[in-house]
Every structure is written in C-alpha cells, then in structure tokens.
Amino acid sequence: MTRVEIASAPDAGGGRSRRGHRHRSIAEKIGAMGLQRVGALMLLLATAAAILWANLGLGSYTSFWDTHLELGVGELHLEFTLHALVNDALMAIFFFTVGLEVRREFAIGELTSWSRAMVPVVAAVVGLVVPALLFVLIAAPSGQQQAWGVVISTDTAFLVGALALVGPRVPGRLRVFLLALAVVDDIGALSIIALVYTQDFTPLPLLIAVAGLVAIYFTRYLRMGRGPVYATLAIIVWLAFLASGVHPTLAGVAIALLVPVYRPNRRDVEHALELARTFRQSPNSEYARVAANSLRESISINERLQSAYAPYVALVILPLFALANAGVVLSGDILAAALTSALTWGVVIGLVVGKFLGVFGSAAIMKLLRVGEFGAGLTLDRIAGGAVLCGIGFTISLFIVDLAIDDPAAQNEARVGVLAASVIAFAIATAVFRISDAVHPDEETGQTLVRPVDPRRDHMFGTADARYEVVEYGDFQCPFCSKASGAIQQVREELGDELRYVWRHAPLVDQHPNALAGAEASEAAALQGRFWEFERGLFADQENQLPSDIVRLAAQLGLDVPRFERDLQSAEVAAHVRDDMLDAEAMGVDSVPTFFINGRRHVGPYDAGSLIRALREADPAPAPTSAPTPSPRS
Incomplete structure (x- = not known):
C-alpha cells in the first residue's frame, strides 16, 4: 500500500496553518x-x-x-x-x-x-x-x-x-x-x-474439476445467492483435485x-450512497438490507x-x-x-x-x-x-x-x-x-524533486526550456490549494514564458472523501486533452464532487462521457495518481499545497509575491529537469 501523509497546509505567513488538514497514511486507513x-x-x-x-x-x-x-x-x-x-x-x-x-x-x-x-x-x-x-x-x-x-x-x-x-x-x-x-x-x-x-495423476477427477471451474466462472451472472453456489462448487473442485492427484x-x-x-463503478457507488441516505431518512430493516447489498455489490x-x-x-x-x-x-x-x-x-x-x-x-x-x-x-x-x-x-x-x-x-x-x-x-x-x-538522512529527504518533470507524463503550463519551474503537489478539494491556484495564475502573468508550472496529485483522502475520485477523474479528462479545464471545474465547486457531479462536469466540458466513464475504471488512470502519491511519500511531503521551485522544496508563504521572490532568488543555472518533448496531455 502507499503511505502518503499530508499535514496541515502552510499559511501565508509560513509554518503550519491551524486550519489545515492532517492526512493519515493510506496503509493506516485500511x-x-x-x-x-x-x-x-x-x-x-x-x-x-x-x-x-x-x-x-x-x-x-x-x-x-x-x-x-x-x-x-x-x-x-x-x-x-x-x-x-x-x-x-x-x-x-x-x-x-x-x-x-x-x-x-x-x-x-x-x-x-x-x-x-x-x-x-x-x-x-x-x-x-x-x-x-x-x-x-x-x-x-x-x-x-x-x-x-x-x-x-x-x-x-x-x-x-x-x-x-x-x-x-x-x-x-x-x-x-x-x-x-x-x-x-x-x-x-x-x-x-x-x-x-x-504424483499419481488420475485424469478423470480433473475433468470434474474443470466442469466445476466452468460453473464457477458463470456463477458471476447469477442475480442473487452467489455465495452458497461459490462455496458448494469450490468444495467440489477441491475434492476433484484431491482425487486427481494434483x-x-x-x-x-x-x-x-x-x-x-x-x-x-462510479454510478454503482452513487446509487449505494442514495440508498444509504434513504435508510437514514426512513430507517427500517428493508431499506437497511437494500442499502447494505448495494454497498457490498459496488x-x-x-x-x-x-x-x-x-x-x-x-x-x-x-x-x-x-x-x-x-x-x-x-x-x-x-x-x-x-x-x-x-x-x-x-x-x-x-x-x-x-x-x-x-x-x-x-x-x-x-x-x-x-x-x-x-x-x-x-x-x-x-x-x-x-x-x-x-x-x-x-x-x-x-x-x-x-x-x-x-x-x-x-x-x-x-x-x-x-x-x-x-x-x-x-x-x-x-x-x-x-x-x-x-x-538518506532526514534533513536531506524531500528537499529535492525526486521525479524530474516529464512533459510526456506531467500536466504542464509553459515550455520545456523555461527559466523557472514550479511543481505543485495538491488536492482538488483542499481550500488552500484552491487559493494557491489564484497565486499561481498571478505568477504566470508576471513571469510569462519564463515559467513552467506542473501539477501533481496528493489527495487528502481522510479529510476529503472525494479527493481521490477527483484526482482520477482529472486524469480521465486528461486522456481527452482537457485536464486544465477539468481542474478549474473541480476547484470552482469543491463541495460537489460526487460521482454524478464529476460526470456532469465532464458533460459540461464537452467530453465524450461514455469514454470518460470507461477511463475512470482504467488501471492507467489509477496508476498515474498512485505514482504521484508514492513520489510525495518518497519526498516526505506532509502538507498541501507543497511547491518545488527549480527542483528544490519551497518552505514558507506561497502567495504570488513570495513565490516570485523565491523563483528569482533560486539559481536557474542548472539545466532544466524536463525533456524537450511537448506534452500531448497538457
């Protein structure tokens, strides 16, 4: 399991904000x-x-x-x-x-x-x-x-x-x-x-085992009572293996x-949530059974x-x-x-x-x-x-x-x-x-960006040869990240083509139940070339990011919704978010938003003026950390 801890976000005066959120590790959560x-x-x-x-x-x-x-x-x-x-x-x-x-x-x-x-x-x-x-x-x-x-x-x-x-x-x-x-x-x-x-292989019982395995495969299509069927067939298959010598x-x-x-499936999850709300409004055994079954089946x-x-x-x-x-x-x-x-x-x-x-x-x-x-x-x-x-x-x-x-x-x-x-x-x-x-002593861990920016993978504004680079680890439901997005916009207006800005995911899953879903949804949108539009949509409505809200946003942005929903289930989308979270863990990232300026971790306020001063004080002499290939997903 990944282990990414996100602490309270730094406030504008530096240090930790008391309004910030603490992220327990994913491993601890499960x-x-x-x-x-x-x-x-x-x-x-x-x-x-x-x-x-x-x-x-x-x-x-x-x-x-x-x-x-x-x-x-x-x-x-x-x-x-x-x-x-x-x-x-x-x-x-x-x-x-x-x-x-x-x-x-x-x-x-x-x-x-x-x-x-x-x-x-x-x-x-x-x-x-x-x-x-x-x-x-x-x-x-x-x-x-x-x-x-x-x-x-x-x-x-x-x-x-x-x-x-x-x-x-x-x-x-x-x-x-x-x-x-x-x-x-x-x-x-x-x-x-x-x-x-x-040893002592006997083929006939193995034929019975094969028939049992075929029946197990098709059991998934039963509408109810799958548990007893699986259990019965499993015992038959086990006995057949025993008799065959395998x-x-x-x-x-x-x-x-x-x-x-x-x-x-996002729709199944939302349907389960609706049934749970129904049970909460009118608690009875029938609603409880239906809600529990729906949650389990999701x-x-x-x-x-x-x-x-x-x-x-x-x-x-x-x-x-x-x-x-x-x-x-x-x-x-x-x-x-x-x-x-x-x-x-x-x-x-x-x-x-x-x-x-x-x-x-x-x-x-x-x-x-x-x-x-x-x-x-x-x-x-x-x-x-x-x-x-x-x-x-x-x-x-x-x-x-x-x-x-x-x-x-x-x-x-x-x-x-x-x-x-x-x-x-x-x-x-x-x-x-x-x-x-x-x-790898503690004082050095996390001071340097461990994964160089890759325009083929990362979501990036700016050119590969830009003088300055800002990489942000953030969460679409975090209010501090939403405020930081305004500061980043001001920095871009001030520095123009001299700035390369990159977003990476570090969702606060304990404080924001839909943060991980939002991150994965943005990656599904990126597969259709609409990451930044989706990002702005998520930041604009942080309180409403349930599965139906996410699908509605995709439709409003003109995405191919059936493809978007298929991509939400894909391993590629989940892997991209998981990789960002593992990178954050490797660097000891424990708060969002966390910024890396020209490959070095930024400590202190993250208002536009502070970021611009930090960028100009940083030594831009080292070669850019990214490859010169334009991003097809930006």
Whole structure:
C-alpha cells in the first residue's frame, strides 16, 4: 500500500496553518500494514512454539499431528491426519487468497502494463532461476537435487511483515515493487508445484474439476445467492483435485483466478450512497438490507473476499501451518548433521545468496541499462534490502519440503536450512535498511524533486526550456490549494514564458472523501486533452464532487462521457495518481499545497509575491529537469 501523509497546509505567513488538514497514511486507513505486522509476529511465535514443542514435547508433537480423522457420508469416506488437514485443506484457503491477489494485480494492479511490470517481473523470474541453479550445484552430493523447488519462493506474509518491522522510513515504492515481485514469484512456485511435484495423476477427477471451474466462472451472472453456489462448487473442485492427484491447494488458486475483479463503478457507488441516505431518512430493516447489498455489490467479489479472508489467513491459517510444519528437532546430532549437510547448505545459499543475486542483480542491470520503470524512492540500496528479504522462503519452502523429500532425516536437514535462511535473511536485511536510511538522512529527504518533470507524463503550463519551474503537489478539494491556484495564475502573468508550472496529485483522502475520485477523474479528462479545464471545474465547486457531479462536469466540458466513464475504471488512470502519491511519500511531503521551485522544496508563504521572490532568488543555472518533448496531455 502507499503511505502518503499530508499535514496541515502552510499559511501565508509560513509554518503550519491551524486550519489545515492532517492526512493519515493510506496503509493506516485500511489497516493492512497493522494486520501484516501482527500476522508476521504470529507466524514467528508459532514457529518458535513448534520448535519448542518438537524438542520438549517427548514425541507428542509428531503423534499429535499424525492423529487420524475420518469424514464420511454413506459410502463416501475421507481420511486425513491433522497435518494433512492443515497442509491440504487450510492451505488451500491461503493459496486461494494468493490467487485473488494474482488476479487483481493482472486486472487492475501493478501488472496491467508491461512497461510498469517489467522490473518486478524480470526480477522475480531471475529470482526463481538463480536460487534453483545454486541449490542443484551445492546440494548435488546429498542426492536431493529434485528438491530445488524448496528455494524458489519468497514467503509473502513474512516479506511484508518484515518490511513493516525493519524496512526503510519510506517503504511505499519498495513495497509496491516487492508485492508485484511476490505475485510473479507465487505464480512460478504454484506452477512448479503443479508440474513437478504432482504424483499419481488420475485424469478423470480433473475433468470434474474443470466442469466445476466452468460453473464457477458463470456463477458471476447469477442475480442473487452467489455465495452458497461459490462455496458448494469450490468444495467440489477441491475434492476433484484431491482425487486427481494434483495437490488440492492448487484448487484454491484455480478458483481465485475465475473470481471477477473490477474497480468500483462510479454510478454503482452513487446509487449505494442514495440508498444509504434513504435508510437514514426512513430507517427500517428493508431499506437497511437494500442499502447494505448495494454497498457490498459496488465492490468486486475479489476484493470482498480478500478483505474477508485476510485476517483468518494471517492470524489463524499461516500460524497453524507454521505450528504443524516448523517443528524441527534440534538435537546435537541433527544440528551437527545439518552443519555438514550439502542439502542444508544448498537451501541456505539458494535462498539467501540466490534470491539476492537474482532479484538485486537483475534489477541493477535493468537500472544500468535504463530498461523498465523505476519510480522515485526505489533506489538500488533499498532494492538490495528487499532482495535480501526475499530470502525468507518460509511457508512455501516448508510446504515443498514435504512434497519433494521422502527421507525424514533429509526433511529435517532441509527444514533447518529454511529456518536458518529466514533468520539470516532477516538479520542482513535489517542491517542493509539501517545503512540505507543513514545514506538518506532526514534533513536531506524531500528537499529535492525526486521525479524530474516529464512533459510526456506531467500536466504542464509553459515550455520545456523555461527559466523557472514550479511543481505543485495538491488536492482538488483542499481550500488552500484552491487559493494557491489564484497565486499561481498571478505568477504566470508576471513571469510569462519564463515559467513552467506542473501539477501533481496528493489527495487528502481522510479529510476529503472525494479527493481521490477527483484526482482520477482529472486524469480521465486528461486522456481527452482537457485536464486544465477539468481542474478549474473541480476547484470552482469543491463541495460537489460526487460521482454524478464529476460526470456532469465532464458533460459540461464537452467530453465524450461514455469514454470518460470507461477511463475512470482504467488501471492507467489509477496508476498515474498512485505514482504521484508514492513520489510525495518518497519526498516526505506532509502538507498541501507543497511547491518545488527549480527542483528544490519551497518552505514558507506561497502567495504570488513570495513565490516570485523565491523563483528569482533560486539559481536557474542548472539545466532544466524536463525533456524537450511537448506534452500531448497538457
């Protein structure tokens, strides 16, 4: 998630205005960061508990998880151990949430555009190959080369949790990069589980699974009662995968990829708001039910399911998995065997060294060759810390240990390697991030514009070779930004062609519920060449920026309204606004409006006279920060 904090706006006399607005982080608003942090700690505690139990429980650990369960109706019977119930059934829910995230990222997230996705995708793929090659090379003397899948995958839960605990001060851009990388990493790991570690394949049940998946796809067209239908079909598909010999956890992924995902439709959101107002005016159970259903339906099933399952996965399923799989007996003999085991060292070096070389090495080469898009704040030292964190392969690594290795002694050696690699990766990443933060001290952070002005991307008045440059980060519902727009107009009248002015987005989403929608709407208008007209319209009526107001403004400006509404749902529009917000976070922008004058942060009043004096006092000698290409979107 992005983390952009917007504090009170400076007043005309400098400092912070007491009338200004404070912006809590987006991550704080949705609680995702807190859940991931707590989930990582729960995972860590469950791992420690499993190791203590296995070593102090006098054999009760193994006997408990080997407890047999039998479920049956008539002649239909299923037998499970508790260990298999966790690994085959509960983990199917975990892989289901992974599949939901994969589906979302490819539909409306970071992986919708190849130019944006190139860096994390290439880094993820190389980060799969290099660890596997190192493992095969080092573990060959053990005779367990087939277990190379143990070192290919990063534990997303631990990765994000560890980033929240020890990551850099401004992790937003790095976090987006690592999450996109983790999605591709998960796709690779799941494909390898399906293709390499599936045994005793029986095709007929898989045909039943395919029929069930087709039915799941068409369930989206039911007008009501979709929940029970989805649940019933999901159970059938899971049982069919189990009977086919394909690992049943992959049923969760297959189902998730068929669950629809879309950005909220503005008209649906407004309809839900109207129903909520109706319920407020005349509260009764019928209006409450209709309003609640309308609000729920305005959000895609994919995102509703992610929100519903995320707490259970983070706080129950993954800790249970760790408790059932991390119980390594750490006797002197086992540790001595692990220290000299080619298998253990293959796992440690594959995860810690292989992941770092694959992820960081490929990213560094792409940055050197200027291939792909590296956003502001995604520096090589921060990528290095993230690449080291990718060596935490815990969940899927332990999962594949059971699939790839039959010998219990070798399984113990591999588990010791996984646990050791996770601890080593966490410790090294902590050191790398602390060094990175020292290299970017607080007093320097945010003083320089991190993303140079690009006329092909930015909304700009003036020419690329203008003597002076003003970049503003603002919010269309912020009254201070509205007043600042008048000051900017006076500055333009005074300086004329000597001034280049650029607007970028930093919406105050906690104080202004429609600010993000306004920013995205302006980007949809920009796709039709009408950004500045739309900006003036938004500033002229800051109190009325509901979806219907936004569409009405588009019609008044003569835009192609059907195209405008389609563009509002596009990933391109959302990505542009999100990038501006991530840039603001990388620079520590904590108030709006915030101005950068000739690439340096402006501190003090922002009336026209003060801005003109600051521009003339600034050294205009450095070359312009923008390319000489005219903007097609200005």
